[in-house]
Amino acid sequence: MLELSESYNIAKQMRDILKDKIVSEVVVLQSPHKFTWIWGEKDSFEELLEGKQVTGANSYGGIIELELEDVRVTFADGAYPRYYDNPKKFPKKSQLLILFDDDTSVGVSVQMYGFIGIFKEGTCKEGYYFGSKAKVSPLSDAFTYEYFKQVYEQSKGKKVSAKAFLGTEQRFPGIGNGTLQDILYQAGLHPRCDMESLSEEEFHRLYTCTYDIVRQMCEEGGRDIEKDLLGNQGGYQTWLSKKTVWTPCTKCGYELRKGSYLGGTIYYCEHCQRE
Known part of the structure; x- marks a missing residue:
């Protein structure tokens, strides 16, 4: 996609x-x-x-x-x-x-x-x-921590998981079920993690990972599970995807898993990503 x-x-x-x-x-x-x-x-x-x-x-x-x-x-x-x-x-x-x-x-x-x-x-x-x-693009200078917090504030009062926050209701257009897997992996959060449970430090880390990883994906020509205009595979090597599932986690060595959640496949490390 x-x-x-x-x-x-x-x-x-x-x-x-x-x-x-x-x-x-x-x-x-x-x-x-x-x-x-x-x-x-x-x-x-x-x-x-x-x-x-x-x-x-x-x-x-x-x-x-x-x-x-x-x-x-x-x-x-x-x-x-x-x-x-x-x-x-x-x-x-x-x-x-x-x-x-x-x-x-x-x-x-x-x-x-x-x-x-x-x-x-x-x-x-x-x-x-x-x-x-x-909407403000994660590639824009306007995609600040304050803006990220403002988007979350609009979701308060509803139970919202980390996956739902990043990937639904067009909060962040272009961040879909593929891109968010690596963001959550690097942020140490399971896709099912309740956003209300995040500490200020965890929330800031989620913003930083979103900001950095989206830019890295763009700089490296897209993800390695997708192709470009010429049919060439993207240069960004995904941490969590169909390419890495059932392989050892690069952080802890345990096997990466997959499941289904919110209408799509999720990939995760049960030791490095907290629910």
Whole structure:
């Protein structure tokens, strides 16, 4: 799934690789996928995009936004964009294929579920999109300890676990179930840990780990369990993921475990992360 570090790096690659390319053709839902959701009127996609020039790209939380003059193309969750520099490599099945006039393309084959949007700038009304753009990014200078505390204060009065605090209700767009595993591991907190039980020292450590780890993931090209625009694996080596489960914890040597919680898989060390 696209999370903050993947979106950040893919948007950067798009600026480097796609800038100034001109769209020659658009193919939408060449291969239907029942868990692909569309933002915008799909019957107008060709009219909106054909002949447009790529002018930039940005990321907002876990959303990638490709800019083509006054049109925006967005990718979220499992809607991974992939760049192809040879027509022989173009995907035969895709949910979106944008072809450029230099015989290159960007294709999207949705993994599990995903969102694809094509719309005129300023016309998208989706709450998920607005939430991702409006909230303070962990990469921003405005992501201070005071801001982190303020977000938590808005959750007071409700029982909130560490996983729920970091990864739900768009409190921190782009921090999903993958990114938060390493944050909680380094903070010494189990995903089920009740936020109300944290001491001031533990809460500050959680903020510091969030700040540092998200930046490290971005600097190293995304997580090693995900791929970039060119199909290359990210350079950040995850501490807790499907790659490390059942291996010895690097801190204590005990076996890393996995379980299910809040609709997703969690990874943890029962000795180093307190509940």
